[in-house]
Amino acid sequence: MALSPAVVPLRSPPAQSTTSAAAPIRVLIADDSAVVRGLVARWLGEAGFVVAGTASNGRIALEMLAKHDPDVVLLDIEMPELDGTTALPRMLAMSPNLQVVMMSTLTTRNADISLKCLAHGAVDYLAKPESNRGVTTSETFRVELIERVRVFGAARAR
Secondary structure, eight states: OOOOGGGOOSSOOOOOOSTTTTSOOEEEEEOSOHHHHHHHHHHHHHTTOEEEEEESSHHHHHHHHHHHOOSEEEEESSOSSSOHHHHHHHHHHHOTTOEEEEEEEOOHHHHHHHHHHHHTTOOEEEEEOSSHHHHHHOHHHHHHHHHHHHHHHHHOOO
8 A cells, every 4th residue: 555645654664574475463552641642542452452551751662672572663753851862762772673753743843843853863754743642543553553553553663
């Protein structure tokens, strides 16, 4: 299935491994919003992915990464205690083939931060709707999120 222009990855995924084609894609969700974590986890479960864990900040996400070895991390930029921009290089140091998709509301400031994250190893960026209500009602956000997990999860060499 071809990606729509709105879902074109910013960085090409690495070559797919043929040794674990049947393994389900494992996802870690790191976002300080309980509403976002819950909805995204439900959507991913309904789409057939395994939610390896959810974390409300980068520190917890790093702990969960070490325990659960996910294929994809959906990483919010702004979180308490340890934000996504600080957690990203630590995650990639722990798991160099990890596919990290940055998520944040689309503001000029966050767009600049997202570009910096892409330069430091994130595979893509996904703009979240600006409110929890927007997250719950945006079919576009849901479709784009699932497609990114599918593309980058399949690409991770295990």
